[in-house]
Amino acid sequence: MTTLEFSYTLNQHSKSLKPFALRLTKDLDEANDLLQDTVLKAFTNRDKFSDGTNLKAWLYTIMKNTFITNYQRMVRRATFVDTTDNLHYINSGDTAVENGAPGEFALKDINKCIDRLDDVYQVPFMMYFKGWKYQEIAENLDLPIGTVKNRIHIARKILKDDLKVYKLD
Structure with a gap:
């Protein structure tokens, strides 16, 4: 062409x-x-x-x-690339450092609520929380599996009600 x-x-x-x-x-x-x-x-x-x-x-x-x-x-x-040696942030209001205190308060409240549970609910709930299977919990506590599931459900419901101040909308 x-x-x-x-x-x-x-x-x-x-x-x-x-x-x-x-x-x-x-x-x-x-x-x-x-x-x-x-x-x-x-x-x-x-x-x-x-x-x-x-x-x-x-x-x-x-x-x-x-x-x-x-x-x-x-x-x-x-894109701005800062190649300077000083790593100071000037006018960086969008950076924040959390100290973890709110998490510690929440964890203490959770543990208090778990400690207040009746042993009937607390023991199966904690076993489940630690990774035990329903069947293993039932065999270890010599309970029917339905009872174990029910007690864990009730424990979760009580904890949910007691810890509703931490609920995220």
Whole structure:
């Protein structure tokens, strides 16, 4: 294909590229810039185009890759990397350090509530909490499995009611 034929065909296909550029950029000016970059790259690399292949698909690929490259370049520019040795945060109000005190208070309250449970409920509940299976608890306590499940359910319900101040909405 001669340069003149390539230029003519490129001009014909560039009209169908504009909607694709608009879909990628979502901005008319950026779409025009992307279209211009695509046509320029296609024309300067016309020797890499093989006759008999789909020129339109080749142009769409150039446009998509140009858009991705420009987007990645923009993201890299917007990324700030601090290479200084001092690691002080200036005006960093969005950082917070928790000391774990609320978790300790909650854990103490949970343990108090468990200690207040009747042994009938506390023993199967704690065995289950430690990883025992229902069947193992039933065999160890010499109880029917339904009774074990019921007692664990009741213990959980009592604990839930006693600890409702910690409920997250």
